[in-house]
Structure formats: structure tokens, C-alpha cells
Amino acid sequence: MRHLTPNPLPVLGMIKGIKGVKDILPEETPRWRLIEETARQWAVRYGFQELRVPIFEVTTLFARSIGASTDIVEKEMYTFQDRDGTSLTLRPEGTAGTVRAFIEHNRAADPLPQKYFYMGPMFRHERPQAGRLRQFHQFGIESLGTSDPRADVEVIALLWRILSDLNLPALTLEINNLGYTADRESYRPLLVAYLTRDMERLCGNCQRRVETNPLRVLDCKVPECRAATEAAPRLADSLSEKARGYFAAVVAGLDSIGIPYRLNHRLVRGLDYYCLTTFEVTSTSLGAQNAVGAGGRYDGLIETLGGPPTPAVGFALGLERMVMMLSETAPVSLPGSTTVYIAGFGSQGSATGLSALEELRLAGIRSVSDFRAGTLKSHLRQADRSGSRFTLIIGDDEVAKGTGILRDMTTKAQRDVSLTSLSRDISSLLRAS
Numbered sequence: 001m002r003h004l005t006p007n008p009l010p011v012l013g014m015i016k017g018i019k020g021v022k023d024i025l026p027e028e029t030p031r032w033r034l035i036e037e038t039a040r041q042w043a044v045r046y047g048f049q050e051l052r053v054p055i056f057e058v059t060t061l062f063a064r065s066i067g068a069s070t071d072i073v074e075k076e077m078y079t080f081q082d083r084d085g086t087s088l089t090l091r092p093e094g095t096a097g098t099v100r101a102f103i104e105h106n107r108a109a110d111p112l113p114q115k116y117f118y119m120g121p122m123f124r125h126e127r128p129q130a131g132r133l134r135q136f137h138q139f140g141i142e143s144l145g146t147s148d149p150r151a152d153v154e155v156i157a158l159l160w161r162i163l164s165d166l167n168l169p170a171l172t173l174e175i176n177n178l179g180y181t182a183d184r185e186s187y188r189p190l191l192v193a194y195l196t197r198d199m200e201r202l203c204g205n206c207q208r209r210v211e212t213n214p215l216r217v218l219d220c221k222v223p224e225c226r227a228a229t230e231a232a233p234r235l236a237d238s239l240s241e242k243a244r245g246y247f248a249a250v251v252a253g254l255d256s257i258g259i260p261y262r263l264n265h266r267l268v269r270g271l272d273y274y275c276l277t278t279f280e281v282t283s284t285s286l287g288a289q290n291a292v293g294a295g296g297r298y299d300g301l302i303e304t305l306g307g308p309p310t311p312a313v314g315f316a317l318g319l320e321r322m323v324m325m326l327s328e329t330a331p332v333s334l335p336g337s338t339t340v341y342i343a344g345f346g347s348q349g350s351a352t353g354l355s356a357l358e359e360l361r362l363a364g365i366r367s368v369s370d371f372r373a374g375t376l377k378s379h380l381r382q383a384d385r386s387g388s389r390f391t392l393i394i395g396d397d398e399v400a401k402g403t404g405i406l407r408d409m410t411t412k413a414q415r416d417v418s419l420t421s422l423s424r425d426i427s428s429l430l431r432a433s
């Protein structure tokens with residue numbers, strides 16, 4: 001007869017993370033921190049201040065600022081109803097929140113220019129693949145209040161310095177001149193006339209874009225669309241003298257400070273408040289998702305969101321893609337192992353071990369112990385595993401004598417250390433070694 005055992009708890013399936021949403025494990029965080037700290041340091045050096053805005057906002061903020069005819073607003077936003085029915089959205093990018101905060105806190109009344117940077121997770125419902133996630137991270141900057149080509153140069157230079165300092169491989173900076181709204185208005189019918197002559201050659205997306213956002217057709221990555229637009233009229237030929245002059249000054253500024261760039265007349269943004277300078281950095285080491293960061297001038301946005309007319313220029317960098325590139329070039333070393341392992345055992349030794357651990361930590365010494373270990377032997381095994389430089393042995397005998405035994409884990413040499421001046425003695429030992 002089968003013996004029936006009681007089954008007190010039903011076994012449930014493992015709960016997994018969401019598709020396209022990744023954990024960043026301890027092996028990877030040093031690489032992330034290097035990137036974050038490098039970006040932060042350069043931003044501060046260029047006079048930018050950190051701004052932290054919320055991860056969710058009312059949906060209309062993004063709909064209005066990013067634009068209804070963009071991929072983000074059309075199909076990528078994580079939108080949900082709050083309990084009172086308000087429509088909220090997880091931020092898909094950082095500019096909208098930054099500008100909302102700038103307006104809401106009446107920062108325009110303070111002296112301009114104001115230069116902000118931000119960093120954090122963004123959310124877009126896209127098809128997950130290498131370098132394309134549903135929760136991803138950006139570092140971005142917004143320079144508000146200056147319509148001078150040198151502000152564009154400053155922003156592009158900052159972008160380039162961050163990426164160069166990290167030694168990211170095979171980078172190309174491309175820039176283009178979008179002109180003013182009026183320039184694009186005179187160009188738009190020329191482009192639309194060209195595109196509608198042979199709509200069949202365009203992908204389904206672009207056939208729609210011809211109506212909603214024709215400039216974006218130039219930017220399409222589908223090879224047939226690229227071929228179809230190869231001979232299209234160029235925006236550059238429709239630009240006003242003023243727009244040409246502005247862009248010439250940006251290019252001259254980049255030349256004067258040694259930032260290498262390539263002109264790309266296909267680089268466009270589809271929205272009216274974008275103007276003049278637009279740019280993108282790509283890397284051939286990234287495969288299909290090759291854009292590392294992108295930005296441009298958006299003089300009309302602040303007014304669109306209800307603020308005073310304020311010129312602005314900024315960029316956003318994708319941190320996941322930078323991490324992927326950094327893994328190729330330089331393995332970032334993990335922080336060194338702990339300095340002291342404390343082997344406290346026996347009834348007195350365990351208690352003294354706990355206070356010694358706290359004392360060393362308060363003195364700034366990286367120290368650990370495995371509280372599961374009950375014998376000296378098992379402590380020493382854990383000390384080896386932890387890779388500590390020293391093990392401090394405190395059994396009941398050591399407590400009685402008032403001295404612990406400090407063992408150098410490489411040379412195996414041992415010495416007595418007084419338990420009453422522990423942190424001072426170990427600190428000076430560490431300084432001397």
C-alpha cells in the first residue's frame with residue numbers, strides 16, 4: 001500500500017521577470033557604475049546639474065511632447081489607468097519630464113541658461129532583442145535657454161567625450177541640419193510629391209508616414225525604402241540662409257575643438273519643435289541596434305508644453321548598448337575582495353566576533369563573517385572562499401586572553417592583536433602593507 005504523506009503547501013510555478021526587463025547582476029554592476037560615473041563626471045565638468053524626475057507622468061505629457069505620429073506614442077507606451085481613472089504612462093524618455101519640471105517649478109524665471117542631466121530607467125513596449133529592451137536606461141542632458149551654435153557644440157562635445165573616455169569601439173557621430181519649421185514646410189511638399197510617385201516601393205510603415213510624418217521616411221532602415229529615397233529631393237536644398245549659417249557655425253565649432261563628425265542628410269526627426277542641429281552616434285560593433293545615443297535642438301517644445309519660449313538642445317544615451325560595448329573592449333574588474341574575515345566561534349568568541357566585525361566596519365575596513373560556521377576549520381574554509389587578505393581568529397581562549405590571532409591568508413603568518421585596540425592595530429597594519 002502506498003504511504004500517503006501530507007502535502008501542506010501546494011507547489012507553485014516559479015515566477016519569472018517580465019520579457020524584455022532585465023536584472024543587472026552583481027557581476028555586471030561595476031561596468032554600469034563605470035559608465036554612470038563617467039557620464040556624471042563629464043556632465044558636471046560641462047556645467048550640468050542633476051535633475052531627478054518621476055518614472056511616471058500623466059499620459060498627455062508624453063503624447064503632446066513626443067508627438068502622436070511617432071513609434072513611441074503610437075505603439076510603445078506603457079499606459080494604465082490610475083484608480084481615479086487618470087491615464088498615466090511610464091516614461092519612455094527623459095525630455096518630457098525634464099521640461100515639465102522646468103515649467104512647473106517656474107525655473108524660467110531664474111537666470112538662464114539652465115543645464116540639466118538625468119539618468120534612469122525608461123519604458124517602451126518594443127520587441128525585445130539584443131540592445132532593445134522594454135525597461136532600459138538612459139543618461140540624458142538638456143541645455144535650456146541658449147540659441148547659440150556654441151550650445152549645440154557644447155552638447156555634442158559632451159556626448160563625444162563621455163563615449164571616448166570609455167573607449168567605446170567604432171563610433172561615428174553623424175549630424176544634419178533640419179532647418180527651421182518654415183524650411184521644412186517648403187521642403188515637405190517636394191518630398192511628398194516625390195514619394196507618392198511610387199508608393200509601392202515603400203514599406204507599409206512608410207506608406208503611412210508619407211501622410212503623417214514624411215520626413216521619417218528618409219530615416220527608415222528598410223533597404224527598399226533607403227533605395228527608394230536615394231534620389232529624393234534633399235532638405236539641404238530647401239534651407240534658408242539663416243539655417244545654413246547656424247549650422248555652418250556648429251560645424252566650425254566642432255572642427256575647432258576636434259570633434260570628428262560626418263554629415264548625414266538622412267538623419268531626421270519628425271516633429272515640428274525639432275529644428276536645426278540633429279545628431280546621432282552609432283557603432284558598427286553593435287549589430288542591428290547600432291544607435292548609442294541621439295539628440296538635437298528642440299526650440300519649440302517648451303512652448304508646446306505651456307512654458308515660455310525657450311530654446312533648447314539635448315541628447316540621450318542608451319546605457320545598455322554602452323554596457324554591451326564596454327564588455328567587448330575592457331573587462332571591468334570587480335571591486336577587490338574583502339580585507340578581513342572574522343572567525344568568531346565558541347560562546348564568547350561568537351559574541352566578541354560580532355562586535356569586532358562592527359568595530360572594523362566602523363573604521364572603514366571591509367570585513368565579513370559567515371555566521372553559519374561553528375568551528376575554526378569551517379571558518380577558515382569560508383575565509384579562503386571570501387578571498388580575504390586576513391582572517392581574525394577569536395575563540396573563547398582568545399577572548400579570555402584579550403588577544404585575537406590575525407592570520408595573513410597568503411603567507412599564513414600569524415600574529416597576536418589586542419582585542420581592545422583592534423581597529424587601530426589593523427588599520428596601521430593595512431597602511432604599512
Ligand code: ATP
Nearest residue numbers: 126131132133136291292293294316317318320321
Ligand atoms: P532606435 O532607433 O534604436 O529605436 P530611438 O530613436 O528610439 O532608437 P532615442 O529615443 O533617440 O532612440 O533614445 C536614445 C538612445 O536610447 C538610443 O540611441 C538607444 O541607445 C537607447 N534606446 C532607445 N530605445 C531603447 C530600447 N528599447 N532598449 C535599449 N536602448 C534603447
Ligand code: MG
Nearest residue numbers: 071072124126
Ligand atoms: Mg526606437
